[in-house]
Amino acid sequence: TSPRITTSKILARVLLTRYRRCGQLSVHIRSMADTGTPAGQLACQKDSYLRTLRATVLSCVAVEVTAPPAEKTTKKKKGKKQDGGGGDGGAEIATVGPQWHVGLSDTVLFPEGGGQPADRGTVGGVDCVDVQVADGFAVHTLAGPLDLGASVDIAVDWTRRWDHMQQHTGQHLITAIAVEMFGFPTVAWHLGPDSTSTLDLDTAGNPFTDTMLAELETAVNGRVRDAHPITPKWIAPKDPEMATIRRNKDLPDDVVGDVRVLTIDGVDKNLCCGTHVNTTAHLATVKLLRAEKVKKVTRVHFAVGDRLLALAGAMFTRQLALTSALTSAPEHHLDQVAEITRKARDTDKRAKALGRELAEVTAARLVMDAARGCSVVSAHRDVGDMEWMMATASAVGDLDGNALLFLTCGTDGSGMFMLVGPADQVKECGPKVAALLEGRGGGKGRFQGKVSKVSKYPEAIALLEAAVAV
Numbered sequence: 001t002s003p004r005i006t007t008s009k010i011l012a013r014v015l016l017t018r019y020r021r022c023g024q025l026s027v028h029i030r031s032m033a034d035t036g037t038p039a040g041q042l043a044c045q046k047d048s049y050l051r052t053l054r055a056t057v058l059s060c061v062a063v064e065v066t067a068p069p070a071e072k073t074t075k076k077k078k079g080k081k082q083d084g085g086g087g088d089g090g091a092e093i094a095t096v097g098p099q100w101h102v103g104l105s106d107t108v109l110f111p112e113g114g115g116q117p118a119d120r121g122t123v124g125g126v127d128c129v130d131v132q133v134a135d136g137f138a139v140h141t142l143a144g145p146l147d148l149g150a151s152v153d154i155a156v157d158w159t160r161r162w163d164h165m166q167q168h169t170g171q172h173l174i175t176a177i178a179v180e181m182f183g184f185p186t187v188a189w190h191l192g193p194d195s196t197s198t199l200d201l202d203t204a205g206n207p208f209t210d211t212m213l214a215e216l217e218t219a220v221n222g223r224v225r226d227a228h229p230i231t232p233k234w235i236a237p238k239d240p241e242m243a244t245i246r247r248n249k250d251l252p253d254d255v256v257g258d259v260r261v262l263t264i265d266g267v268d269k270n271l272c273c274g275t276h277v278n279t280t281a282h283l284a285t286v287k288l289l290r291a292e293k294v295k296k297v298t299r300v301h302f303a304v305g306d307r308l309l310a311l312a313g314a315m316f317t318r319q320l321a322l323t324s325a326l327t328s329a330p331e332h333h334l335d336q337v338a339e340i341t342r343k344a345r346d347t348d349k350r351a352k353a354l355g356r357e358l359a360e361v362t363a364a365r366l367v368m369d370a371a372r373g374c375s376v377v378s379a380h381r382d383v384g385d386m387e388w389m390m391a392t393a394s395a396v397g398d399l400d401g402n403a404l405l406f407l408t409c410g411t412d413g414s415g416m417f418m419l420v421g422p423a424d425q426v427k428e429c430g431p432k433v434a435a436l437l438e439g440r441g442g443g444k445g446r447f448q449g450k451v452s453k454v455s456k457y458p459e460a461i462a463l464l465e466a467a468v469a470v
Helices: 158-182 210-225 240-244 305-326 330-371 386-396 423-436 454-469
Strands: 052-066 095-104 121-123 126-134 137-142 151-156 186-190 197-201 230-235 259-264 268-271 286-294 297-304 376-381 404-410 415-420 439-442 446-451
Touching: 151 158, 158 186, 158 197, 158 210, 158 259, 158 268, 158 286, 158 297, 158 305, 210 286, 286 305, 297 305, 305 330, 330 376, 330 386, 376 386, 376 454, 386 404, 386 415, 386 446, 404 423, 404 454, 415 423, 415 454, 423 439, 423 446, 423 454
Parallel strands: 376 404
Antiparallel strands: 052 095, 052 151, 095 137, 121 126, 121 151, 126 137, 186 197, 197 297, 230 259, 259 268, 286 297, 404 415, 415 446, 439 446
8 A cells, every 4th residue: 555645654553434424434542642733723723814824634544535425215195205115315426536535633624514615625736625523533535645744835826725714703793793782692603614604693483674784784894894803722621711601502522622712802612623813803894785584593604804895796797797788887786687587577578478379260260171171270479489389279179070180389309299080090100200400209199399490381280181181
């Protein structure tokens, strides 16, 4: 075995457990024999502004990364999925390729936790695609192997880290002020990967109005401008100070050693493992975008700092595009869109009425063709749709002489067809027509479907006439 991918001799013991987590495998490190820094006391958690760090490679293990299995289901009851008892629905697990799980003496890359996604960056020049905590230590998933015992430089993707610091600290501040002003605790939050994040307030059935949202935003931004210092510290779980710290749940039973407390001076103290700015001033601005009722909580959508600048820039760009397209000032956009929508609805109503009239005219002609002894009566429209075919078939009703009704619509490529008539003839001819038009179909009494060669409908008419003549 290559020494690059064996466990390090400086580890007291390493237990590797492979399990799927979002399509990736993780390595559990049981003990690092005082050579590794436990999660909660990592360099990135002591100084969130630290961008690089030199550390020692303690372990490097090759793993086979697999993609999540494609879900296979069988219909049984509406709203329920059945997989025959197999956890992955019987689907094969696709192999993505090798990656390496690496343990380091310390790290500047934050492992996922506290609602905050993992950092990205490089370790020894190799891309780091994930960081997770396993048995109390950070495990880095790398795109390539590293030499055991090597001293390597770690660099964080600062743009991603800074965004996470602003959003996470913003959430702490919003949460603290919501409790202070209204007594509404935060029960969950989500750091969105794109423009906005959310937090869920337990309003205990009380209303949370637009006015309250605006008041909360004003108070939060007041604390931003006051530039409150933000610092982490570590205290023992049984320290009396724990009674003064805001938290939603008790400490897990497996917590060992001191716990990390984040303090926003004069505002809040909370247990948290995440990375944060060191002053509320570095949040710049907090915008509470909207609030919505979701089951028993009120979900607040928000954006902080640089993310808010990007969101505002994108919104202004769209506004400029709308101004050009609508040839009107922004303050008139809503009225103009409402007028366009109203006209579109009116046009749609008129189009449907004309479609029904057209179906009746077409049906009258088809009925006359059948009365004259035609065994197959047909109609085609380039701009027709299933609604036109259904209306036409309903208007035609039962034809004289058990004639077949054949309707098609579409351009030279894709389209649709419908075959109506005696059940035995429809059952026999329907699949043949679908095959000729290179499509699929089905149904009882009426055989209909979508096709990719609707231009062959004259050949389909000839096929039907030949079949009826037999």
